[in-house]
Each structure stands twice: as C-alpha cells, then as structure tokens.
Amino acid sequence: MSAGAVRRGHARPWLSSRRGVLRRAALYGAVCAVCAVVFFPVYWMIVISIRPTRYTINYPPNLIPEVIQPSTYVEMYTTVPIGLWLRNSAIVGSGIMLITIVLSVLAGYAFSAFRWRGRGAFGLALLVTQMLPEALLVIPIFVIFRRMDMIDTLQGVILAHAAFVIPVSVWILKGFFDTIPDEVREAARVDGCTELGVLWRIMLPLSAPAVVTVAVIAFFDGWNEYLFASTFITSSQLRVTSAGLASFIGELSTPLELVLAGATMFAAAPIVFFVLMQRYIVAGLTGGAIKG
Amino acid sequence: VRTLERRGSVGRQRSLPYLLVSAVVLYVGVVLLYPIGLGVYSSFTRQELLSGVEPRWIGLANYERLLRDARVWRAIQTTVFYTLTVDLLVLSSALGTALLLNNRFRFRWLARAVIALPWAFPEVAAVLVWTWMFSQAFGVLNVFARWLLPVPENLPWLTDPTLAFASIAVMTTWKIFPFYSLVLLTALQTVDLDLYEAARIDGAGRVESFWFITLPGIAPTLGIMTLLITIWSFRRFAIIYLMTGGGPAGATETLVVQVYNTAFKFFDLAYGATIGVVGLAMSLLITAAYFAAQRRLGMGDR
Numbered sequence: 001m002s003a004g005a006v007r008r009g010h011a012r013p014w015l016s017s018r019r020g021v022l023r024r025a026a027l028y029g030a031v032c033a034v035c036a037v038v039f040f041p042v043y044w045m046i047v048i049s050i051r052p053t054r055y056t057i058n059y060p061p062n063l064i065p066e067v068i069q070p071s072t073y074v075e076m077y078t079t080v081p082i083g084l085w086l087r088n089s090a091i092v093g094s095g096i097m098l099i100t101i102v103l104s105v106l107a108g109y110a111f112s113a114f115r116w117r118g119r120g121a122f123g124l125a126l127l128v129t130q131m132l133p134e135a136l137l138v139i140p141i142f143v144i145f146r147r148m149d150m151i152d153t154l155q156g157v158i159l160a161h162a163a164f165v166i167p168v169s170v171w172i173l174k175g176f177f178d179t180i181p182d183e184v185r186e187a188a189r190v191d192g193c194t195e196l197g198v199l200w201r202i203m204l205p206l207s208a209p210a211v212v213t214v215a216v217i218a219f220f221d222g223w224n225e226y227l228f229a230s231t232f233i234t235s236s237q238l239r240v241t242s243a244g245l246a247s248f249i250g251e252l253s254t255p256l257e258l259v260l261a262g263a264t265m266f267a268a269a270p271i272v273f274f275v276l277m278q279r280y281i282v283a284g285l286t287g288g289a290i291k292g
Numbered sequence: 293v294r295t296l297e298r299r300g301s302v303g304r305q306r307s308l309p310y311l312l313v314s315a316v317v318l319y320v321g322v323v324l325l326y327p328i329g330l331g332v333y334s335s336f337t338r339q340e341l342l343s344g345v346e347p348r349w350i351g352l353a354n355y356e357r358l359l360r361d362a363r364v365w366r367a368i369q370t371t372v373f374y375t376l377t378v379d380l381l382v383l384s385s386a387l388g389t390a391l392l393l394n395n396r397f398r399f400r401w402l403a404r405a406v407i408a409l410p411w412a413f414p415e416v417a418a419v420l421v422w423t424w425m426f427s428q429a430f431g432v433l434n435v436f437a438r439w440l441l442p443v444p445e446n447l448p449w450l451t452d453p454t455l456a457f458a459s460i461a462v463m464t465t466w467k468i469f470p471f472y473s474l475v476l477l478t479a480l481q482t483v484d485l486d487l488y489e490a491a492r493i494d495g496a497g498r499v500e501s502f503w504f505i506t507l508p509g510i511a512p513t514l515g516i517m518t519l520l521i522t523i524w525s526f527r528r529f530a531i532i533y534l535m536t537g538g539g540p541a542g543a544t545e546t547l548v549v550q551v552y553n554t555a556f557k558f559f560d561l562a563y564g565a566t567i568g569v570v571g572l573a574m575s576l577l578i579t580a581a582y583f584a585a586q587r588r589l590g591m592g593d594r
Binding site: 024027028030031034035037038039041042044045048056057058059060061063099102103104106107109110111113114116118119122127128129131132133134135136137138139140141143144159160162163164166167170195220223224226227231241242243245246248249250256259260263264266267270271273274275278282283285 | 306308309310312313315316317319320323324326327328330331334388389392393395397403404405406407408409410411412413414415416417418419420421422423424425429430432434435446466470471474475478523526527529530534547548549551552555556561564565568571572575576578579
C-alpha cells in the first residue's frame with residue numbers, strides 16, 4: 001500500500017456541501033472524542049507512574065497530577081528487578097523472532113513459488129493451527145516440555161510460543177512473495193541462479209518490508225508473552241517482564257508508581273515500533289488473511 | 293548431458309518445496325499436533341499435576357463428568373456471550389472510527405497514531421492500568437461514571453458479576469478495536485472513488501452511498517474481521533485471567549480460563565485437558581463454519 005494513497009484521503013462529497021462548516025466541526029469533535037477515550041488509559045498509566053501512591057489511592061483522584069516525581073523511573077531499577085525482566089523479555093522476543101523468520105521465510109517461499117502435492121493441505125493446516133487457543137494446549141505442552149527438561153528455561157518459552165507465531169508469519173510472507181512477478185524469478189534462474197540463490201539474492205531483498213514486519217510482530221509477540229512464561233518459569237532469575245508485572249496486580253506493598261513506571265517502560269518499545277510501522281503491519285496481516 | 297542436467301534440476305525442484313516446508317511441519321508438528329494428541333489421550337485418563345502417579349486409563353469417565361458439570365456449561369455460555377458482545381462492540385467501534393478517519397482533516401496522522409496505541413500495548417501493562425481504573429474505592433472511572441450516569445456511589449466494576457462481565461468486554465474492546473479500525477481504514481481506501489461520484493450524480497444521499505457502495509466494498513474485510521475477532525475472543529486468556537481470574541462467581545470464566553484454572557489451580561490435569569478438547573472442537577467448528585459460509589457466498593476464491 002502506498003503512503004500517497006493514504007495521505008490523499010477520501011474526501012466525502014457530502015463533506016464539502018452546504019452545511020460543510022458545521023460538519024467539519026462535528027468531524028473534529030468526534031475525532032477528538034475518540035482519541036480522548038482511546039488515549040486516556042495510556043495517560044492514566046503515566047500519571048500513576050509519576051505521582052506518589054498516596055495520590056492514587058485517594059478518592060476522587062485528580063485528573064491532573066498534583067506532584068510530578070520523575071525520579072520513580074530511576075528508583076524503579078533498584079527496587080524492582082525491571083532491568084533483568086526486560087532483558088529476559090528481550091531474549092524471549094529475539095529467540096521467537098529468529099526461529100519465526102528462518103522457518104517462515106523457507107515455508108512461505110515454498111508455499112508461494114512452487115506448485116506441489118499437499119500444498120493445499122499445508123495451507124489449510126496453517127490456517128487451522130492459527131486458530132488454536134494456546135491456553136487450551138498449555139497443559140499437554142507443559143507435560144511434554146517437563147519430560148524434555150525444558151520447564152523453567154527461556155528456551156522452553158521460546159519454543160512453545162514461536163509455534164503460535166509461525167503460521168501467521170508464513171501467510172504474511174507468502175502474501176508478499178505472491179506480489180513479486182514470476183518473471184523476476186525466471187530471469188534470475190536463466191542467469192544461473194539456484195532456487196535458494198533466487199530466494200536469498202532476489203526474493204529476500206525485494207520483500208524486506210514484509211520480513212521486517214514479520215520480525216517486529218514476532219519480536220513483540222515474544223516480548224508480551226505471558227501464558228507460557230507464567231506457567232513454565234519458576235526461578236526469579238528467568239522471570240520476564242509480563243509475568244513480573246502481573247505478580248503486582250492486586251497487591252499494595254510495592255509503591256504503585258514503581259509498578260506503573262515498569263509497565264510504562266515495558267509498553268514503550270512496542271508502542272514506538274507499532275506506531276511507526278502500523279501501515280506495513282496492517283497491510284502484512286490483512287494481505288495474508290484476505291488473499292488466503 | 294543437457295537432458296541429464298535438466299532432469300536433475302527438475303528432480304531437485306520437485307523435492308525442494310518439501311525440503312523448505314519440512315522444518316515448519318516438523319516443528320509445528322512437535323509443538324502443536326503432538327500436544328493435541330496427548331491432550332486427547334489425557335482426557336481419557338486420570339492424573340494430577342503434582343503427584344508422581346502414572347496416568348490411569350479411565351475411558352469416558354471424564355466426559356461423563358463433563359456432561360453433568362454445570363460449571364462447564366456455564367463457561368460455554370459465558371464464552372459464547374463474551375464472543376458475541378465483543379464482536380458487536382469491536383465491529384461497531386472499528387467501523388465508526390474507520391469512517392471518521394477516512395475523512396480528510398488536519399493532524400490525521402496524529403489521530404492514526406493515537407488510535408494505534410492500545411493495539412501496541414502489552415496486555416499485562418494494560419491490565420495493570422485498567423484494574424486501577426476499575427478499582428471500586430479509588431478508580432478514576434467512578435469519576436466519569438458519576439458525571440455521566442445517575443449513580444450515587446462508586447461502582448463495583450470487577451466485583452459485581454454483571455458489571456464485571458461488562459467491564460471485561462469494554463476493556464477488551466479498547467484493546468483490540470484499534471487494529472480492526474486500521475484494517476477497515478485500509479479497506480475503505482480501496483473502494484473506488486468514482487462510484488461515490490456516480491452515486492452523487494444519481495442523487496444518492498450519504499446513507500444510500502454508505503449502504504450500496506461502502507458496505508459491499510468492505511464486506512469481505514468485515515467477514516474476515518468477524519472470524520478473527522471471534523477466534524481471538526475464544527482464545528483470549530491473559531486479560532480475563534489477570535483482571536478477574538474468571539470471577540466473581542464464575543461470571544467471566546470463559547472456557548480457556550476454566551481449562552487453566554482446572555489444571556493449575558485445582559491441579560486436575562486430565563479433566564482440564566477434557567474441557568480443552570471440547571474447546572478445541574468448538575474452535576475448529578467456528579473455523580469450519582466460517583469457511584463453509586464463505587464458500588456458499590462465493591467469496592472462497594478471493
């Protein structure tokens with residue numbers, strides 16, 4: 001999808017008609033209202049994170065922070081092991097990203113570029129696995145991983161969760177590979193490229209946006225992972241941020257501003273990437289699903 | 293020599309796609325299909341999570357228990373009701389927002405960025421903020437509720453069964469509708485502008501052009517979206533589990549939360565797996581029903 005097409009917009013004919021001014025005012029009002037509702041929880045997280053707890057556990061709460069205490073963000077690192085947690089989350093994210101990219105680039109290429117027996121069944125199997133609720137499979141996966149001694153390891157979390165990311169990623173990459181004309185591949189092959197050479201030298205550079213999209217999706221899927229991390233991991237050294245933060249829900253012994261500052265740090269990275277890359281990610285996710 | 297070479301390359305080409313997908317098939321097979329098999333097997337056994345006792349084959353006993361278990365039926369009802377509520381809320385708010393953002397206005401890029409925020413938000417971080425917003429004693433939502441509604445006291449957002457269900461549905465909608473509105477916005481922008489112009493010349497108003505041009509144009513996207521929202525409502529775990537744990541009194545206990553509670557809170561692994569098998573069958577049924585409907589409507593070859 002080109003950025004131009006989006007920016008140009010679709011001015012509705014009725015907007016430029018007689019009562020245009022009033023409609024414009026209504027439009028701006030409505031947009032502001034939606035944005036306010038959507039943004040409020042984000043704002044509130046930051047507010048709780050920069051004021052002392054006593055202002056948060058107070059009714060009615062002030063909508064504008066009375067005291068701003070940014071030192072929380074420094075204090076957090078010494079009080080809560082947030083640095084360790086974030087590092088573990090990054091490890092899980094990177095692991096899932098690596099496995100996902102390697103496996104789904106290969107499978108996506110096979111799925112897009114070749115006609116082979118079982119291709120249809122493979123696509124259907126991918127769609128079905130995409131629909132499986134991981135919370136329903138966590139019990140048997142737990143039993144199997146316990147036998148393989150992978151409980152209480154980050155590798156276990158990575159291997160369990162990546163399986164739920166790969167099917168979507170194969171579809172996204174297949175959808176993107178499909179848009180590259182066959183002639184490009186033909187030409188490379190005539191020039192003496194092997195099939196894997198075509199994939200490595202032609203297809204991958206051409207589909208860099210899709211690969212980056214898959215990488216971002218996979219990384220943050222791992223970053224946000226909660227189910228397997230909270231079920232598998234018991235040692236505090238291996239705790240990831242989502243499980244660590246979740247242990248604060250409903251408790252009051254840790255100052256709230258520290259917990260919410262941790263949550264803000266945790267949310268910041270995915271927010272930056274998703275907001276910057278929203279167009280690519282939406283296009284990737286829908287391209288695969290809709291064409292599939 | 294030439295023919296030999298060519299035959300060799302054809303042979304390689306035949307096996308190459310299998311080679312390329314074999315890694316995924318093997319991996320997904322081990323991590324997904326084998327557990328499904330094991331889950332189905334466990335549902336015919338009796339075993340506890342923490343005891344070292346070997347699982348014992350007990351035939352259909354777990355399923356007989358399940359048929360008589362009112363808790364499971366309640367969870368199925370809750371799941372269906374939750375899915376329908378979220379479908380309705382998300383579809384309407386996503387469509388409304390997408391139609392708004394499809395207008396040309398200043399700072400549209402900013403509005404788009406703001407709308408994308410909840411989508412990017414980690415679930416656990418969102419749960420932390422929302423549980424405080426929903427706090428009966430201190431929650432900021434009480435302030436808004438008392439502005440907008442004739443309520444004299446703070447509301448038991450997460451402790452009253454009905455209200456807790458509504459709170460979870462609202463929080464879920466906040467978290468997921470942004471993604472779908474961005475998807476719909478993309479779809480809206482592929483609708484041919486000339487059609488609107490033609491409709492206007494023919495004297496169609498905005499309701500008619502929405503009904504006869506916009507809606508048919510985005511219908512396939514709406515279909516896929518409904519499937520995705522449904523499947524994801526069915527799958528949703530962290531938000532519900534962390535906000536209410538399925539309570540109060542089971543009011544928000546969907547099937548996946550119940551499976552988790554049964555296995556990891558009551559340590560009844562086999563019975564949890566049995567409920568899980570029912571859940572898996574339901575999710576396959578939803579997918580199959582969707583594809584059957586799609587084929588019947590003739591959208592299968594898109």
